[in-house]
Amino acid sequence: MSSHDPEDSPETRAKIYDAYRAYFDMAEKKRRWNIRTDIPWDKVNTSIEPVIADVVQTFCMVELYLPDYVAKQLPPVRANRGRAWMLANWGYEESKHSLVLEDWLIKSGHRTKKQMAQLADDVLATEWNVLYGTPRAAVIYTMFQELATQLHYRNLRKVADGRDPALDRVLDLVSTDEAAHAHFFRMLVSIYLEDDREATIEAFKHVVNTFRMPADSLLADGRRRVEAVRSLKIFDEQVFIEEVYRPLIHRLGLTRADLKPKKVFATK
Ligand SMILES: [Fe+2]
Numbered sequence: 224m225s226s227h228d229p230e231d232s233p234e235t236r237a238k239i240y241d242a243y244r245a246y247f248d249m250a251e252k253k254r255r256w257n258i259r260t261d262i263p264w265d266k267v268n269t270s271i272e273p274v275i276a277d278v279v280q281t282f283c284m285v286e287l288y289l290p291d292y293v294a295k296q297l298p299p300v301r302a303n304r305g306r307a308w309m310l311a312n313w314g315y316e317e318s319k320h321s322l323v324l325e326d327w328l329i330k331s332g333h334r335t336k337k338q339m340a341q342l343a344d345d346v347l348a349t350e351w352n353v354l355y356g357t358p359r360a361a362v363i364y365t366m367f368q369e370l371a372t373q374l375h376y377r378n379l380r381k382v383a384d385g386r387d388p389a390l391d392r393v394l395d396l397v398s399t400d401e402a403a404h405a406h407f408f409r410m411l412v413s414i415y416l417e418d419d420r421e422a423t424i425e426a427f428k429h430v431v432n433t434f435r436m437p438a439d440s441l442l443a444d445g446r447r448r449v450e451a452v453r454s455l456k457i458f459d460e461q462v463f464i465e466e467v468y469r470p471l472i473h474r475l476g477l478t479r480a481d482l483k484p485k486k487v488f489a490t491k
């Protein structure tokens with residue numbers, strides 16, 4: 224396996240920059256939204272089940288690690304404009320997610336402003352750390368995670384469906400952002416495949432074998448929170464295989480043969 228970073232090649236950096244400009248132009252044109260004016264806050268439902276509010280809180284907690292996501296992912300790519308500007312813009316978009324989820328929790332009466340401040344303090348007492356040490360693996364992980372995150376929001380929307388127009392709108396807007404993130408990072412993985420197919424496929428296999436959502440290890444009661452998400456049928460292994468893994472390998476043009484483990488010993 225070659226050991227160069229995809230960021231080393233000027234052609235690869237140019238492709239990433241073009242992908243970022245396409246992403247940014249589309250976001251400016253079609254996807255910007257406003258927390259105060261684009262949510263029907265007057266229609267918030269104060270009697271939706273506490274279990275749904277608790278899942279909203281789980282998602283809000285994961286979004287609250289934003290300072291670590293930006294602070295730890297930006298320095299290694301500062302000289303790669305497409306990657307660095309994407310992280311800045313991505314950070315802006317992600318920053319709205321915890322804000323809008325927090326606003327819904329407070330306006331729906333499920334949490335007080337004081338509880339949310341305490342929650343943020345508790346969450347930020349732990350640091351998120353990058354899970355993968357190479358740009359290839361880190362980007363592949365982010366691609367999986369963004370698509371999985373979009374499905375978490377979309378499926379929570381289905382569970383809560385129609386009972387709280389404010390929450391429906393929040394989840395629509397946030398899941399549309401997450402879909403755009405997943406799409407950008409998939410474009411990046413396609414560029415990495417062009418840059419070095421073999422190294423990218425090896426990194427892909429490694430990430431698939433070790434994948435886990437951030438809530439699991441980050442949050443003090445992460446196990447319980449992941450279990451609640453599973454029991455509401457918002458996300459589980461089956462959703463991961465059928466709606467994350469399979470569509471991604473299809474769209475990246477990877478085959479079963481590409482993803483077979485390398486034979487270390489001849490069988491006969
Ligand atoms: Fe987000």
Ligand SMILES: [Fe+2]
Pocket residue numbers: 317369372400401404
């Ligand atoms: Fe995202």
